[in-house]
Amino acid sequence: MSSRSVLISGGGIAGATLAYWLARHGLRVTVVERAATARSSGSPVDVRGPAFQVARDMGVLDRIREATTGARAMTFVDDSGRATARMGLAQADISRQVELPRGDLAAILYEACRDDTEFLFDDSVVGLAQDADGVDITFERAGDRRFDLVIGADGLHSNVRRLVFGPESRFVRGMGLYAATTPADPSLEHDPQRVVMYNTPGKAVAVSPARTGALAFFVFRSRTVPGFDHRDMAQHKRLLSAAYANAGWRVPELLKRARACDELYFDAVSQVRLDRWWDGRVALLGDAASCISLFGDGSSLAMAGARTLAQEVAADSGDLSAALARYEAAHRRLVMPKQRFAGLASRWLVPATRYGIRLRNLTVRK
Structure with a gap:
């Protein structure tokens, strides 16, 4: 059984964590990643809960702590930059929780697994056909290959999910929000230990510290945008500019940077809901299976789910379906409460509304 081959589509947090644990259990692992290199940017994410122990067992916890954003508190401000409320952040105690840029976490996990994993960068799965004994894969660039198991860890817009389970319109539920992140101008003055957030009704903008400078975060309420394309950066910059055209505080300078930046991330804030996360010899992991939303514990759950999946696959004594069902049953117990909390x-x-902003500030004011 140790000679089994596994293809993981997606080399981000879920995919790299899974690759590490599968290789540790003796399986032959290949990761195909659409990006040309390991990812190096992204909004802050948390490592906490079960993911904290996963990171410790992988031997990467110290590196994760070194990459912390340093954020210890959050301040809410008005148009003039006057503080209206303050609150401490849980990651102030890095013995239990660490916040770090998504790209830093992905890079740390990639380095942990790369020596025992084959990586195919700048490529993707374009065809998939499975039978009782394996899965035939057609890559966009590499030659056709066959694997014993295929895992879709390729995010909200999963290509593997589309090929096996159907179009994403059946599973992806927008939450009426769009979000963007981008590195702020290096000259932007910011508190290295504090997130600063500005709200107007239906909109938020934040500046968050990071080791390499500040990150700007935008999120706004909107009806579904007709013809929205999550890969069309020009469209994203137009939507962002229109949404924040009359905003105060430091938003104009943050927008200027976002419009000029090539590292802009922009997408609809969504959840993924499927009745089942596996079909035959293909399974889904992380956001591809159960995207919580921008406001959940997605990265931590991806790491926890990856180890659970690897353990069940490694323990499979001939009944792969039973192994995948055990993984799903165990991990759904962690995911479902987080998905229900995302709306709140x-x-x-x-x-x-302005009343909602005032009420929120009153509940956190210190």
């Missing part, structure tokens, strides 16, 4: 978190972070 979005209303807290992006109140729709």
Whole structure:
């Protein structure tokens, strides 16, 4: 059984963590990643809960702590930059929780698994056909290959999910929000230990510290945008500019940087809901299976789910379906409460009215 081959589509947090644990269990692992290199940017994410122990067992916890954003508190401000409320952040105690840029976490996990994993960068899965004994894969660039198991860890817009389970319109549920992140101008003055957030009704903008400078974060309420394309950066910059055209505080300078930047991330804030996360010899992991939303514990759950999946696959004694079913049953117990909480978190972070902003500030004011 140790000679089994596994293809993981997606080399981000979920895919790299899974690759590490599968290789440790003696399986032959290949990761195909659409990006040309390991990812190096992204908004802050948390490593906490079960992911904290996963990181410790992988031997990467110290590196994760070294990459912390340093954020210890959050301040809410008005148009003039006057503080209206303050609150401490849980990651102030790095013995239990660490916040770090998504790209830094992905890079740390990639380095942990790369020596025992084959990586195919700048490539993707374009065809998939499975039978009782394996899965035939057609790559966009590499030659056709066959694997014993295929895992879709390729995010909200999963290509593997589309090929096996159907179009994403069946599973992806927008939450009426769009979000963007981008590195702020290096000259931007910011508090290296404090997130600063500005709200107007239905909109939020934040500046968050990071080791390499500040990150700008935008999220706003909107009806579904007709013809939205998550890969069309020109469209994203137009939507962002229109949404924040009359915003105060430091938003104009942050927008100027976002319009000029090539590292802009922009997408609809969404959840993924499927009745089942596996079909035959293909399974889904992380956001591809159960995207919580921008406001959940997606990265931590991806790491926890990856180890659970690897353990069940490694323990498979001939009944792969049973192994995948055990993985799903165990991990759904962690995911479902977080998905239910996401709507409340979005209303807290992006109140729709001025009254909602005032009420939120009153509940956190210190």
